[in-house]
Amino acid sequence: DIQMTQSPSSLSASVGDRVTITCRASQSISRYLNWYQQKPGKAPKLLIYAASSLQSGVPSRFSGSGSGTDFTLTISSLQPEDFATYYCQQGHSTPITFGQGTRLEIK
């Protein structure tokens, strides 16, 4: 199975900050990497697919980059509604696997 490792596991930041979350795959996954946002008690929401493509309706302050084994999710200017948990997910091969999550908290 492909292991997905996110860092950091948690992060404190302020509104307006630029934030970067990283995700590393245990083997090359090309660009088969998605990012999700999950708020407490809610289902995950797809933000970024194929490493860098913005899902329809997602604000442009979210961006993704990377290929192979190393990927990043960047939020250019944090808004109050962005405080949530973020997961990466590889869709290169089954079983599909997720990172352990990064909890983004208000400083």
Added chain:
Amino acid sequence: QVQLVQSGAEVKKPGASVKVSCKASGYTFTSHGISWVRQAPGQGLEWMGWISAHNGITNTAQKFRDRVTMARDTSTNTAYMELRSLRSDDTAVYYCARDPSKITPGDCDYWGQGTLVTVSS
């Protein structure tokens, strides 16, 4: 708009089975797949498996292969996931999610609201 509406919360005893449904609307059901993902309390996301709504072909994670059955009913645009021989560590929220592909699993672009399954004696 795409909607996935799941069945309600369940409480089951250890050893029992649970069947969760996921009714799709707002898109052509048979042009996509459905993945099942679970989340134990306070934990991360775990993929269980995928079914093509087009032809019913499934792809199940090894961990669940002997306990999970996935099915779909194209007449009602509904997908089902049955988990057998329940244990306390199966207590989780179970999500269905649409996959853009009907051929192979990969992405989850729309999610159901989740179904809490509690396993307790």
